[in-house]
Amino acid sequence: MDYMRFPDAPEGLGSEMHDWITRLFPICRSITGEGLRRSLRMLQEVAPITVSEISSGTKVFDWTVPDEWNISDAFIIGPDGRRVIDFKDSNLHVVGYSVPFRGKLIRKELDEHLFSIPDRPDTIPYVTSYYKRRWGFCLPHRLRESLPDGEYEVVIDSTLRPGSLTFGELVVEGQTTSEILLSTYLCHPSMANDQLSGPVLAAHLARHIIDGPKPRLTYRFVFVPETIGAIAYLSSSLEKLQRSVIGGYVISSVGDSGDFSYIQTRMGDTQTDRLTAHVLKHSGKKFQLVDFLRRGSDERQYCSPGVDLPVGGLMRTFYEDSDVYHTSEDDLTAVTPEAMEQSFSMYLRCLRAFEANRKFRATVPCEPQLSKRDLYPDLGERDVCRSPSRAILDILAFADGTHDLLWIADRAERPIWELAPFAARLEREGLLAAVD
Amino acid sequence: MDYMRFPDAPEGLGSEMHDWITRLFPICRSITGEGLRRSLRMLQEVAPITVSEISSGTKVFDWTVPDEWNISDAFIIGPDGRRVIDFKDSNLHVVGYSVPFRGKLIRKELDEHLFSIPDRPDTIPYVTSYYKRRWGFCLPHRLRESLPDGEYEVVIDSTLRPGSLTFGELVVEGQTTSEILLSTYLCHPSMANDQLSGPVLAAHLARHIIDGPKPRLTYRFVFVPETIGAIAYLSSSLEKLQRSVIGGYVISSVGDSGDFSYIQTRMGDTQTDRLTAHVLKHSGKKFQLVDFLRRGSDERQYCSPGVDLPVGGLMRTFYEDSDVYHTSEDDLTAVTPEAMEQSFSMYLRCLRAFEANRKFRATVPCEPQLSKRDLYPDLGERDVCRSPSRAILDILAFADGTHDLLWIADRAERPIWELAPFAARLEREGLLAAVD
């Protein structure tokens, strides 16, 4: 049976994924550089990701791949000679892509380079300046306000030079060339949920599919820096993807314990939209559907006009609803093994639904004689129509070659995983023929 | 005027139909055999039904026409020598298609061949076993529980041999070849509402149309055993029906006093669906629309993929909502002359709506000058636009050749029988042209 092709998640997978988040957490990543490269190499221990490089200066659609940024150290020494901010304490302290700098500034001059959140005074914000050359430090607002007047010594030991943008890719070939695209971004420094939960879940999902029987569909996993990475990747692969991708997700922020959120595609009418809403609804858990208007991550690129891939976003707490989003509070306490395991299982349900969802055509007019195939009671009693065979009749009644099994499941008000085994049985009996 | 082509039901028709139900009630029918044949011959007294036979063993789509079943007697004699169950008391006592049997069984062995409804202890259920060779008796649960231990003598004098499946057909030719298919099943033993009300109404409806002026549409009446009969009929006539049928109904269970129920077609979007909902809504009576998911009778075949005829089901109390459905309680008290007459009239309304429902195109751009044809007040007063002429203007305003009169009636929030006479008048004036 197609639908059950993917086995359940192995025991302890949640903890294993959480351990991986912990290992990857300290690395300082950005949209280019050694942190990103090293993170991808570590994930190769989980699944056979192919790592590629795109040179700085390469034109990718309307953009240009920027210089590569690396940083070894950064700090600010206060008027009293003590380090008041140190990159070694948290890599969030330095504005991403800060240019190298050494110099002395008085308090007021320094302030123009400081970033903090007044109404979250104990947290360090995550700030970047990829496309404008500047430097800066991020710090808790309370600390910023306590900095006395006087002269400060600033050191940023970074480099910003031609190099390359790194990304990872892994394709699990299925029986058909129709593809599910699973994209996750890897470019933020030390944040647990809105950075590491996505790539770690993606890598483990890839391994899980590789370890199982050959799937019907092909699964393409992509690990890219957000925005520029997705654009660079699409720039090189757009036509191929447009030919083969029939569904997919941006995987991110899947490690917190909040309800699931699904970010719809641009028009909200793709198979991915219908399928994910169906799976979430029948999972019995609370969830929200998020209009594309509120999009935030690489679904912006995948769903843009001219690209138009059916790729939504399946996550836990929606970015805008999260207090810790893009701050130092998104640390290892923000993700749990249980949440990672639940998210893994929800993704598995969705992928199983994709495996099961085909268009079928009934091969004979009228209902077939099911009782001779032991698919219907041979005794005509009062309640025969309310029997479990009803699911079989419903599949046959709607298998008109234009509506897919998901549509039939929605029409019959049953989860697709209830219908899928019957559809497979009917296909084996020769009563249904797949038309896709 | 097309719409009024069918005259109203003649006085006393309800009683006449009820008498027919009474005459047909005692016959033991099944999906083949003499009971079915005799019932059809009797209905030929009402209308000129053509009776045909399909031989046992004929392949009909995925099915095979079964052997013919006939029964002359059946009973069970208890340990005390008295007949505890006798086919002569009620033909529901024997499971339909029971194989011939003569033998002695102890109470426990006998029980495997008994059928009853524990929570309706005084009623005999209706049970069949068409496609698995077995025998059995149906009885009130209270009686079953009172049967003492001991030896029972069982006699079933039935035959199950190659023969044929019988069905009836009657076509009333109209001015066009577009057809309304009116199908009713005839295969149950002594049950009044869910068996005889349908064929009796159908036969009288046929006679009524024959007796009136020639209709615009052709009317095809079909009397078949349920499921296998409809399949066999479709197997022989599918292409012809697909070319000509534009609407239709499975007529059944029209004799009880419950509210009307309409079982929608598979997608719920055919002319039959729109028209029937419209007629029911404007009839001012309570009614329910039943989703195709809850289908139960031959609409299962007519609406199956590959057949796809626009045939719904118009009945009174929906099967599942009826307590007496498929039991001995569906007797002559379950149907009334008044209900039969109301159902007849509702069918007549629907057929009139089919007659009236055409697509029209206004023959001149802009509104025509209605006042010179006495179709509009010649005095321009304050309230002129609220006058009854509004209906005429509404027909003209929406007669764009793509929307039918039913659509216009729905759009204008009026019953089609209010608009139809005006449409006919405008057609005569040359201001409307039918485009279908």
Add this chain to the structure above:
Amino acid sequence: MDYMRFPDAPEGLGSEMHDWITRLFPICRSITGEGLRRSLRMLQEVAPITVSEISSGTKVFDWTVPDEWNISDAFIIGPDGRRVIDFKDSNLHVVGYSVPFRGKLIRKELDEHLFSIPDRPDTIPYVTSYYKRRWGFCLPHRLRESLPDGEYEVVIDSTLRPGSLTFGELVVEGQTTSEILLSTYLCHPSMANDQLSGPVLAAHLARHIIDGPKPRLTYRFVFVPETIGAIAYLSSSLEKLQRSVIGGYVISSVGDSGDFSYIQTRMGDTQTDRLTAHVLKHSGKKFQLVDFLRRGSDERQYCSPGVDLPVGGLMRTFYEDSDVYHTSEDDLTAVTPEAMEQSFSMYLRCLRAFEANRKFRATVPCEPQLSKRDLYPDLGERDVCRSPSRAILDILAFADGTHDLLWIADRAERPIWELAPFAARLEREGLLAAVD
């Protein structure tokens, strides 16, 4: 920027328009004749309207242009020798198109020629009899009831002779041949709101467009007697209009202080419908959408099958909801300078929306790099996605060449006038291309 092409209404325009209504008020107009002709000549002082004539007897679709009607005097002298009704007091006193008459009638004979409204006893109704030759007088019901028995002398000095039907037209050429049709009727005698507010606003709107920079679209203003005039106009210009008209309005009853009402086109799905509902909704004012079923004026012709122009009606209080409609109470107190100015501004908003509403296609796949064009913050902070740049991203995200800017505005839940300047900017940057 296309959208702002039309400047705001000049100061004092409301009073200027009200003065024009006052000047035109006393003239006795009908669907033909000198009153209509003189009114058009006066409006030529506002804008360069071309005046044309169509001879009596000309066939226009299903109609014939009637004889021309003119009237110089009319009165009734009572039994006591005093004038009880005098055309010179109010031209509403005479039924429009009354044939000439001189004679003496007793009270009872006279009554057949009198028209009044019993439940509005102090008002004179507006009554016409264009296509049936009769004569009559309209009067307050209270006056009618006070008329004593006796002999009355009746004089109607009118003429009804072959002549012509007069209409006006004014085309302001734009950069494209796509047209907005603005039609207003001019055929009622002394009524202020439901007669003069429309033509006066239309004339001033035409002048305003002429005085501004060349618009993108062409604007066609039409001043016709209601019904017969619109039909005659369409009869001569239908194909041309069908090729070019993409939107438009019947302008009438725009001078009272009631909420705006928009009469939808026949199917309610044209650009005009979407756009007007959008503009009204985002204007922050109360309004109602009126179904085409309740149509009353020349939208009846413009939206008829075979004509099918996307022309709705934008007015203040809907006819049927107005107490003064078609009575002598629709006098100069029924219209105010403020209301005229508000209506002018609302029309201006709609026309600006038509100017701005185009279909755009994003020229590059994926989001373009907006920060290098100063269209996006160069600093990646927590709230960047909630910034005003969101509007730009939304335009690009939905600019798929099939949805117009109005659709995008509705989708993004913003008024089109917020998006239009950004769309213009993106077009200049080469990131959007118009596809219409």
